[in-house]
Amino acid sequence: MNIETFVQEFAEQFDEIPADQFAADTLFKENDEWSSMTALSVIAMVDQNYSVRLTGDDVRKSSTIEDIYNIVASKQNA
């Protein structure tokens, strides 16, 4: 698991924003496309690619993509 791949996979859940506009420190809730459906897409992607189940609280307390990445990494190591 590495952060560059994760950022790319995270960016793919957004249909209207080019992937090159995402970085580890991107505040992903501050763009117009963020919604419950995007949150579900991210949760589903993490479930399928990393076998980790994110919760709503995990998403709620995260601001950057790296925050989500760190939660996924910690749950994988738990």
Added chain:
Amino acid sequence: MIQLPAHQYGLIFRLVEEQDAEFILSLRTDPRLAKHVSPVSNELEAQQAWIRKYKEREARGLEYYFLYTDEQNEPLGVFRLYNIEHNTVTSGSWLAKSGQDELNSIRADLFLTTAIFEEFKFDRCVIDVRKDNKKLLRYHKMFFTVTSEDDLNVYMYMNAADYQRKKEFLTSIIQPSI
């Protein structure tokens, strides 16, 4: 049969009434929200008349149009069950106010799916999703089976086994304690 209003997951679910016309119209005429739904007249009177007709269908058990609010009765979104035939129902007409807690639509979807299979006891739920609504399509493909498609829509169904998988998934996300 389902008991309404239902207080679940911190939201209140009830059936649409004529006085909800203004809220529904505000959703259906919001350009950002309405890009994936059928165009409607922007006249309040037409929306009220549509709801009056709907209430007749509701009374005959042909259709159920739900609205959910927060605990302060602030309306947040709507969805509809229609085309009720034998043990099958169509769900759709989803619209949710922008800027609310991103988990509310997930809570509402969990309520709806549970209502379909456990309260109304349907065996099968069908939906059609606009092809250009990519995120919604990705989401539904996790639990629904595609039956066909045309230029505009993809048509899918969910059975009771699919529902159990979806319920487990959504419940684990929202961890309902309310």
